[in-house]
Amino acid sequence: MTAPVFGGPARARAARPPLSRGLAARLRPVAVVVLVLLVMGVPLWLVVVTAGKSQAEALSPDLSLPSSWHLWENLAQVWEQGEVPKAFVGSVLVVAPSVALVLALGSMASWILARRASRLVAVLYALAISGIVLPPAVVTIVLLLRQLGLAGSLVGMVGVYVGIYLSTVIFFVTGFVRTVPLSLEEAARMDGAGPLRVFFSVILPLLRPVLATATILICLYVWNDVFYAFFVVGGRLDTLPLNLFQVANAGLYLSNWHLIFAYIILMSLPLLVVFAVAQRRIISGITGGAVK
Known part of the structure; x- marks a missing residue:
């Protein structure tokens, strides 16, 4: 007679997942x-x-x-009466240089902060990303732009966006640069490449996935912003959100919710295009890195 195996049925029940868990x-x-x-x-x-x-x-x-x-009729009415083409050009003139400068300056600063190990660099990194949690002082920004003669100008608006969102890019890109092997840079330096050549030929191509993600975020923030555009530009340059705010307050779209939502659709279409293009960049960058 075989001896009973203690705990056998209990172990079997424990090994099988309960029906509720499945x-x-x-x-x-x-x-x-x-x-x-x-x-x-x-x-x-x-x-x-x-x-x-x-x-x-x-x-x-x-x-x-x-x-x-009446979707197409409402879109056509908004396009004609809402001055959408003019506001679209204004948004592009603000978004394009803002995103380009933020990505360029942020990626170069992130490369330096990621490759230098010292207390001073750690303090600089903390100050660089502090803009994520510290809200900008709007009154101070407006007064400073007036002193510099940039209030209500495109240059002042771009400078505000660069200063606000540079912390976000540095936070994202610095962590990504730290995962890049240092041996790639050393091999490029052994071949005679200088710092700029190393950055643009070695580091920058590897940053495409994270820069694509940062592009989506910065474009979303800047394209939909009406708060800083209202206080800094002050109506001297129309952007799509600022134009919608102005025409709605002027009474053109008062109680015309069908026109307001049609304007929102037109305003969102360029962002969908940017998202589709950047999403492909993210996927291609990840799969390319996996193959390598």
Whole structure:
């Protein structure tokens, strides 16, 4: 007669996952998808259906479908009466140099901060990223721009955005540079490359994934900003959000929610293009690094 094995059935039950745990594991992805659809899909649906309604149906925005779609008519009316082309040019003139300067200065500063190990560099890094948590002093910025003669100018607006979002780029890129092997730079220096050649030929191509992510964030912040544009530019240069704010206050879009949401759709289309292009860059950079 064989001796009983103590704990055998208990061990078998412990090895097999309970039914409730397996059900929870299956339902977790479904719950995440439903949550994402509620958080992102409902506002998007509200914007689209309201932009497709007539003025009478859009007086009280809701999730119901319009009785008849007027989306293209509303978009055409906004394009003609809302001065969208002029505001689009103004937004591009602000966003393009702001993003380019932030990425260029931030990536070069991050390379230096990541490769130098000293107390002074640690203090400089802490000061560089402090802008993420410390809010900018708007009154001080406006007064300083007036003293410099840059208030209400494109140069002043670009300088404000560069100063505000430079901390974000330094925070992202510095951690990424620290993961790049130092041997790549040493090999380039042995071949006679100087600091600029090392940065632009070795470091910068490896930063494409993180720079693509930073591009999406900075473009999103600058493109949708109306607060700093209102106080710094003061209406002398129209951007899309600032133009929407002004025409809505002027009474053109008063109670015309269908036109307001149609304007939002037109204002969001360039951001969708930037996101699609940058997303491809992120995926290609990650897969390229994996192959190497």
